[in-house]
Amino acid sequence: MCLATPAEVVEVEGMQATVDVHGTRREVNVAFLDDVQVGDYVLLHAGFAIRKWTAEDVAAYEEIMKDL
Amino acid sequence: MKSTQEHLQKIREYASGLDRSLTFMEVCGTHTMAAFRTGLRSLLPSNVNLVSGPGCPVCVTVDQYIDEAMALAAKPDVIVATFGDMVRVPGTGGSLQQARSQGADVRVVYSPSDALDLARKCPDRDVVFLGVGFETTAPAVAWTVKCAAEENIDNYSVLGAHKRVLPAMQALVQDGEVNLDGFMCPGHVSVIIGSQAYEPLARQQGMPCVVTGFEAFDMAEGLGMLLQQVREGRTEAENQYTRAVTPEGNPAAKSMLDEVFRHDDVAWRGLGTIPDSGLSIRDEYARCDARRRWPDLDLPERREEQGCRCGEVLRGLRSPDACPLFGKACTPSNPVGPCMVSTEGTCAAHYHYGGAQDAVSVQSASASQAERGSAG
Ligand code: SF4
Numbered sequence: 001m002c003l004a005t006p007a008e009v010v011e012v013e014g015m016q017a018t019v020d021v022h023g024t025r026r027e028v029n030v031a032f033l034d035d036v037q038v039g040d041y042v043l044l045h046a047g048f049a050i051r052k053w054t055a056e057d058v059a060a061y062e063e064i065m066k067d068l
Numbered sequence: 069m070k071s072t073q074e075h076l077q078k079i080r081e082y083a084s085g086l087d088r089s090l091t092f093m094e095v096c097g098t099h100t101m102a103a104f105r106t107g108l109r110s111l112l113p114s115n116v117n118l119v120s121g122p123g124c125p126v127c128v129t130v131d132q133y134i135d136e137a138m139a140l141a142a143k144p145d146v147i148v149a150t151f152g153d154m155v156r157v158p159g160t161g162g163s164l165q166q167a168r169s170q171g172a173d174v175r176v177v178y179s180p181s182d183a184l185d186l187a188r189k190c191p192d193r194d195v196v197f198l199g200v201g202f203e204t205t206a207p208a209v210a211w212t213v214k215c216a217a218e219e220n221i222d223n224y225s226v227l228g229a230h231k232r233v234l235p236a237m238q239a240l241v242q243d244g245e246v247n248l249d250g251f252m253c254p255g256h257v258s259v260i261i262g263s264q265a266y267e268p269l270a271r272q273q274g275m276p277c278v279v280t281g282f283e284a285f286d287m288a289e290g291l292g293m294l295l296q297q298v299r300e301g302r303t304e305a306e307n308q309y310t311r312a313v314t315p316e317g318n319p320a321a322k323s324m325l326d327e328v329f330r331h332d333d334v335a336w337r338g339l340g341t342i343p344d345s346g347l348s349i350r351d352e353y354a355r356c357d358a359r360r361r362w363p364d365l366d367l368p369e370r371r372e373e374q375g376c377r378c379g380e381v382l383r384g385l386r387s388p389d390a391c392p393l394f395g396k397a398c399t400p401s402n403p404v405g406p407c408m409v410s411t412e413g414t415c416a417a418h419y420h421y422g423g424a425q426d427a428v429s430v431q432s433a434s435a436s437q438a439e440r441g442s443a444g
Binding site: 004029031032033034043045046047048050051053056057060061063064065067 | 071072098180205255259260282285286311
């Protein structure tokens with residue numbers, strides 16, 4: 001249920017946003033985050049965005065995935 | 069940044085200097101699966117054990133809850149909406165999947181907001197969402213309850229079994245039945261509750277705690293941090309998963325939890341009733357509480373346990389392979405207990421990835437620790 005992958009926000013409308021995860025689009029609820037913008041990366045759980053990743057967080061994630 | 073290999077090397081170095089074995093517990097179904105999937109379990113030194121605790125929400129849910137869900141599903145005007153894992157869990161009178169094959173309207177949803185949408189679309193039916201999950205899931209469910217109240221959607225309700233992870237971890241330590249040297253704390257629960265939440269467990273109960281992510285790298289680094297705490301005699305709440313977890317967690321999600329739920333004493337499979345470990349719907353939202361809407365559900369008489377050892381598995385006392393039914397009477401296609409049903413269940417993980425050697429190591433670790441007395 002929890003995707004540890006950063007999902008990129010491609011559209012925001014009120015509390016709903018569309019995100020892109022590896023080319024797949026999903027509708028998610030962003031009620032628990034402040035000021036979500038197109039281009040932000042978020043962590044998803046059960047259709048809700050529960051955390052906004054900073055650029056450094058995303059870079060750290062990519063670094064780790066390279067290591068595997 | 070160090071590599072996974074370097075973290076594993078550090079673990080091996082620390083472990084070779086130990087005069088005893090150490091047992092750490094993870095309390096998250098995703099960790100259970102990841103430890104097998106990434107091969108981490110098989111790479112650990114023989115005196116470092118990683119056992120699974122009560123970290124699979126479906127597994128810790130008691131039979132009576134399935135019975136309640138079945139009784140609701142039997143009502144012709146009710147649609148039961150649930151996450152997929154719940155439909156195959158056997159209750160006293162069978163599973164929701166069986167009920168569905170006999171005509172009950174049971175629908176699998178990806179998000180609680182899908183269940184709320186279903187209620188909007190079917191105004192003549194009562195939609196009951198099965199609210200199972202820890203603090204990662206509970207805020208999303210709280211949001212649907214608040215939304216239903218605000219929009220006067222009166223055909224939506226939640227049959228709640230939400231739980232808080234921390235009280236269960238504290239109860240396990242207090243109980244002392246399983247001797248632990250520290251906790252690998254759940255990454256995504258901690259996104260919500262924050263890494264500070266484990267301070268009491270670390271400081272007052274003397275348990276090293278490290279919030280850990282889900283890649284092999286994360287788990288190797290997290291275990292290394294736990295070993296380092298033990299070696300240095302520290303008991304702190306540390307955070308390996310800093311790219312996702314902050315000390316304070318997600319404030320908006322936490323206040324949503326507080327607004328809709330209150331802490332309550334609830335029963336866990338295998339662990340009994342734990343004070344303040346549940347999240348029950350507040351009186352202000354009573355209309356969305358399925359138990360208050362249908363207070364007189366016709367529940368079947370409870371039957372005796374049928375040899376399933378899920379309770380001991382969930383307390384970290386027994387490896388699934390040491391259950392007499394494992395892989396014989398109990399398999400993922402014919403599960404006897406919830407630990408074999410859920411993709412996050414410990415028995416399902418052992419079944420899918422094999423692990424006969426784990427049974428031996430967990431038991432010998434428990435034995436050596438019993439001799440030693442209390443954990444470090
Ligand atoms: S193997 Fe099956 S019967 Fe045994 S503890 Fe696990 S779920 Fe229960």
